[in-house]
Amino acid sequence: MARRRRHREHFDDGVYDDYDDYAGDYVEEEVIVYEEVRSSRSKILAGLLQIFFGWMGLGRFYLGYTGYGIAMFISSMLSLGMIGSVWGLIDGIRIIMGDVPDADGLSLRD
Numbered sequence: 001m002a003r004r005r006r007h008r009e010h011f012d013d014g015v016y017d018d019y020d021d022y023a024g025d026y027v028e029e030e031v032i033v034y035e036e037v038r039s040s041r042s043k044i045l046a047g048l049l050q051i052f053f054g055w056m057g058l059g060r061f062y063l064g065y066t067g068y069g070i071a072m073f074i075s076s077m078l079s080l081g082m083i084g085s086v087w088g089l090i091d092g093i094r095i096i097m098g099d100v101p102d103a104d105g106l107s108l109r110d
Contacts, residue, residue, distance in 0.1 A: 036107070043108035047096035054088010055081050059095060064103025 041063060050059025055076040057069030072091075076084025094100050101107055 038109045039102040039104065039106035041102050041108055043096060043098060043110055046100075046108060047092045049092075050088050050095055051092030054092055055084030057084075057088075059088070059092060063095075063100070063108075 046059045046062050048059075049062055053059070054072065057072035057076075060066075060069040060072060072084055072087060075087070091100070095108070098107065
């Protein structure tokens with residue numbers, strides 16, 4: 001089995017080229033760059049909806065958490081708005097801080 005030998009050539013423009021002696025020509029290296037996929041939903045809008053209208057669960061509806069929003073609305077109606085208001089305020093702060101992703105698990109855009 002032949003052994004592969006590679007060496008790098010440095011050119012004056014600062015570019016390195018890899019040469020593969022076994023194959024007899026230049027080797028191109030592919031560089032893959034990963035970008036973070038973010039949600040199309042805004043963190044600020046979701047947080048403000050949750051802070052001001054959290055007793056109705058609007059911030060959670062906006063993020064796609066339908067069941068969570070319904071639970072907030074029902075608990076708010078049963079407690080005359082007390083539980084829903086406090087829950088909405090705390091949840092809105094958590095959304096603005098970036099602790100809550102959207103329903104697809106994507107982080108919210110700023």
